[in-house]
Amino acid sequence: MPIQANTCTTDRQPRLTGDDWVEAALALLVQDGIEAVQITVLARKLGVTRGSFYWHFDGREELLAALLGEWRARNTGVMIEAVADKQTLDDGILALFSVWTDHSRFDPQLDQAIRDWARYADDLRPVLQAEDDARVAAISGFFQRHDYEPTEAFIRARIIYFTQLSYYALNMQDQEAPEQRLSYLSAYFMGFTGREIDPSTAEKYLRTLLPEGQGA
Structure with a gap:
């Protein structure tokens, strides 16, 4: 058989x-x-x-390296790309805001998990610092391309970036309704840039994020 x-x-x-x-x-x-x-x-x-x-x-260490690579690609890469080719100050800052409010692009929970990991891994701290520096440098470079002198551009980049990190660390996204946060758009823009956002640009941006019937 x-x-x-x-x-x-x-x-x-x-x-x-x-x-x-x-x-x-x-x-x-x-x-x-x-x-x-x-x-x-x-x-x-x-x-x-x-x-x-x-x-x-080959082993767990190779997997951990892959995790860091994926984190860089997702959370640093998307931020650098957001301001890389924007021709106006308004468009660049709003592109950053869009990245930070769209968690399918920037993953704040993953970012926090990497920071928690770095607290217990001495070799990871310089990696994390390098990524933070790269993000700030990208935003600072964007400001400089829009006529801010280097020191001011650097400080404004740090302010906007560290403010966003604090927002995540304090879990403000769970405590503040998106509609409420977006209602501060013009004030945030003025605070971060020292300039007023174009009203029509702000209105167009808000229409893409707010439910129909709500606006600036």
């Missing part, structure tokens, strides 16, 4: 990519912190064996 090939697929493990492992690790990092990001825990969550992990990574 010929031996039939086993065609049952119920015991097969899912075909995972390295990105799947990174995404699962990022979720675990945000939820439970860096100590929870362990290969066995991730394998259990993904429904595979530890062996599956080693198809994509």
